[in-house]
Amino acid sequence: MALQQVPAVKDLLRKCVRCGKCRSVCPIFKEIKNEGAAPRAHVFLTQLMRDGELGATADVAERASRCLLCKSCSKECPSGIPVDQMVVAMRHHLHDLNNDTTKKLMLNHMFKDRKALGRARFLLQSYQSTGIKSLVQKTGVLGLVSKDLDKANKLIAPVSGTMASKNIPETAPAKGKRKIRVGYFLGCATNMFYPKRARDTVEVLTANNCEVFTPSDLHCCGMPHIANGDAESAAAMTRHNFKIFFDAGVDVIISDCASCSSMLQGDYYDQLFQELPEEIAHFKGKIYDLNKFLIDHVDLNNDLGQLPAVKVTYHDPCHLVKSQGVTKEPRQLLNMVPGVELVEMVGADQCCGGAGTFSMGHYDLSRKILDRKIQAIEDTGAEILTTSCPACSMQLGHGLNEHAMPLTVKHPVEFLAEAYRQAKRSTKIS
Secondary structure (H helix, E strand, O other): HHHHHHHHHHHHHHHOOOOOOOHHHHHHHHHHHHHHHHHHHHEEEEEHOOOOOOOOOOOHHHHHHHOOOOOOOHHHHOOOOOOHHHHHHHHHHHHHHOHHHHHHHHHHHHHHOOHHHHHHHHHHHHHHHHHHHHHHHHHHHHHHHHHHHHHHHHHHOOOOOOHHHHHOOEEEEEOOOOOOEEOOOOOHHHHOOOHHHHHHHHHHOOOOOOOEOOOOOOOOOOOOHOOOOOOHHHHHHHHHOOOOOOOHHHEEEEEEEEEHHHHHOOHHHHHHHHOHHHHHHHOOOOOOEHHHHHOOOOOOOOOOOOOOOOEEEEEEEHHHHHOOOOHHHHHHHHHOOOEEOOOOOOOOOOOOOOOOOOOHHHHHHHHHHHHHHHHHHHHHHHOEEEOOOOHHHHHHHHHHHHHOOOOOOEOOOHHHHHHHHHHHHHHHHH
């Protein structure tokens, strides 16, 4: 879609009055204090490009890349300007200038094909488990080959076991009378790095009268692609994924990944489709974050066993709190579990600085934002960190590791699943 045709650019650009309120909530501006990185500067750049006063150059592309798409500014703007929409539109216009080979490999191959994702996971697991990664880090040789690869090497979470999709049946029957047929959108990061989280998601859903359909041939949700300017790929993958769920006749679609559910709910659809395809329109209002679905749309099974006492804190992913307005539901789930004490951190809804592939291209800036979050986590005295986004989990896990903090990172559903298992064990013993 041409820049001039994007609704946010065509209809809302002129509403910016340059008041600067967006600067007060921008994580990037907070760190570098550079007006060129402020959200209103992105609006101005978009306007210049739309009017033909600014061409597509490497310098403009670099400026456009300095945005987390966290939506903080869009929510703060008194004029209601969706700055993130404009940044996405601008990046699409600048897509041909993207020369990041590491990102291209990930976006064009790994995330478009589950088989390729599986092969990449196998290679990564071998790389991590054989000691090659440790050797590479000690020698610094990867930095000589590619700075981006060196940064990715630091950020990628440990891989163990097999991909989640290998151990989850395509259709998992409800434990009890089936009340709803759920389509589980198993995202790339959860599938690859957090297979236990995926298994726990299915276990909790089936324990609550849900039949769970988990397709084996899903593509990426498209969020990484549209965030990096590849709207065409994002649109094609979106159509592919929705057709699978449409043909399967599921009642709703859920995801345990904040970015996936945000994308599926249509965050950027007006830039992908002139008219919404039937299979996508069919699910409007039927796509949920896992936490919200369990709290608002399920008669939740309260047969929960006592877990060992543990203090936890929760980080709000931007794509959940700012895109979907989901804040209380994850906390409600955590507070349900016997033994879990939830301690709020300061700035729980502040961005962790990961933003998917942003941390690879702007590692040092990302670390500054992350360090603020890690300090807030440490101040709580929590033993476990919880969040509802695998990308946040990776970023936060990296920060905890860099600060030598022995906290694990979990999704709220993992506590719920363990409490169900504990209840079963207690019943057998008695």
